[in-house]
Amino acid sequence: MPGRPAPNLALVCCTLVGGSLAVLTEDGGDRRQVSLPEMTLRADAALDDAAANFARATLGRAPAWIAQIGAFNETTLTIGYLVLVTVGTDAPAGHRWASYPKQPTGPQAPLLRSALSALRERLDREPVAFRLLPATFTLSELQALYELLLERRLHKASFRRTLMAAHLVEPTDAWRSEGRGRPAQLFRYAPRRRKALPRAVRFESLT
Amino acid sequence: MPGRPAPNLALVCCTLVGGSLAVLTEDGGDRRQVSLPEMTLRADAALDDAAANFARATLGRAPAWIAQIGAFNETTLTIGYLVLVTVGTDAPAGHRWASYPKQPTGPQAPLLRSALSALRERLDREPVAFRLLPATFTLSELQALYELLLERRLHKASFRRTLMAAHLVEPTDAWRSEGRGRPAQLFRYAPRRRKALPRAVRFESLT
DNA sequence: TCAAAAGTGTTTGTTATACACCCATGA
DNA sequence: TCATGGGTGTATAACAAACACTTTTGA
Incomplete structure (x- = not known):
């Protein structure tokens, strides 16, 4: 049976x-x-x-x-x-x-x-974006990935400032020229432990 | 077998x-x-x-x-x-x-x-706190529950302002006297649909 | 030398925090 | 009338968004 x-x-x-x-x-x-x-x-x-x-x-x-x-x-x-x-x-x-x-x-x-x-x-809890990207990447690539996953546009300067303040990436000494335009610096994922500062309570997503 | x-x-x-x-x-x-x-x-x-x-x-x-x-x-x-x-x-x-x-x-x-x-x-995504509490509750009870689950103290005035701005609760006309001190107004969970305003990208919790 | 994309400084507006204070009640 | 917990207005600080701008390359 x-x-x-x-x-x-x-x-x-x-x-x-x-x-x-x-x-x-x-x-x-x-x-x-x-x-x-x-x-x-x-x-x-x-x-x-x-x-x-x-x-x-x-x-x-x-x-x-x-x-x-x-x-x-x-x-x-x-x-x-x-x-x-x-x-x-x-x-x-x-x-x-x-x-x-x-x-x-x-x-x-x-x-x-x-x-x-x-x-x-x-x-925003796990480094999923950094797992999808290769070992080194440009900040524009990272931002485009966040925009894809969040389904909304992000502001370039704000994105970079927040990212740098989080000490998640560090610059390499390599640049990449992507067709026309100024070459972009390559970064690598290199999180630095820092004191988890308390986030404000968010009720926004609640239904 | x-x-x-x-x-x-x-x-x-x-x-x-x-x-x-x-x-x-x-x-x-x-x-x-x-x-x-x-x-x-x-x-x-x-x-x-x-x-x-x-x-x-x-x-x-x-x-x-x-x-x-x-x-x-x-x-x-x-x-x-x-x-x-x-x-x-x-x-x-x-x-x-x-x-x-x-x-x-x-x-x-x-x-x-x-x-x-x-x-x-x-x-901060589902109304779990409101499911644990009874149908009507005081804002102090709600705040105590958030403090218990988040394991940190919250500021009273900020908590209430943010909660009210989210239009998640509405006051009832009932008050509860809990021993000494001024009676607390009872609220009920009554979420109002509102345009989900975009949250900023958070890198904080990332390791 | 122009277009395109990278990268940065400054201003503005929003929001959380902190502080101070008033209110209402029981003892 | 005083201690206790509820509730609120105002000021300050933190930060994200927007804007404007410079830099550096390929065509």
Whole structure:
């Protein structure tokens, strides 16, 4: 007699392609719909280890970041993980980078919605932006990424001042010339411990 | 031959007892360790529905709030839910309110840690404080709850001004006299839709 | 030498904090 | 009438936004 269906593990692997958010999709099937990499969870497996191993096996290299986003109802119980991949990484064989769907459809739609909101909510708590970017990057690239994830324009001078005050990045001695215009200095992610000063209470986002 | 062990569903039910955070614990066993209500998840069950039903059955009434906090490794795969219970609700038969452990021990320790951090992280995104309080409350009670959850003192005048500017509460015509001192006006949670004004980018919490 | 993008100093407006004070009640 | 906790107005400080500007490159 058939046993209980085993829980699944699904990966929402995100990166940037051409200035837009992309998600790793398995080849084959309906090209208009995202098909996330999934695996069956072994009964005795440690969740986070299994997810990290599956992500490494799928991508062919260790991901830049991985975090659980929750449990979902699919045809079987599915634990979803958000995986961040450094920009410029090629899609592994049998996969491709699909543009992240604005309004996902299909059984994996809740997973895709949760992953994107988790990405946005963690933006000011975890260094997700710095995991998506390569080791060195320009401040304009960083700002463009924040604007993409926050879905709103940011003011250049304010963005830089706030960033510098947070002591999160340090300049390298390299510059990059990007076509016309003045070359941009490259920075690296180098957070400095500092006393976590108390934030004001925010009621704004409350409904 | 034995089948795969079924996934579990665990509830972290929180309320306030005597000005401190408390968690619902099953009677029996080690009184120095929290024992969360757990149930076996049916193969075809919808997660959120199953959790809501289990919470209602356990508490004897519908909870004020419920939200998934993630999947965990226990002896079996366990999906954890954070459940908020209005202050003053008695513990159901076979259970008691235990003071929320500062440093949880035992197999459910990761669940307890995640539930508390979820509660704190959602404080400025979801109306968790208003779910813990009864329908009407004084602003001092609300501020004390925020201070408890944020673990720091807040300035009275600032707290009220920010709260009023957010149009989250409205005064009732009832007042409560609490021993000596001027009676406090009672308020109710009555959020008014307003244009979500863009928050500044925050790098502070980033490591 | 012009367009384009990087980078910076100054001003302005908003908002949280701090302080001081008044109000209403029980003892 | 005094101590206690509720409630509020005003000043100060911190900071994000906006504006204006300089710098440096490719075409």
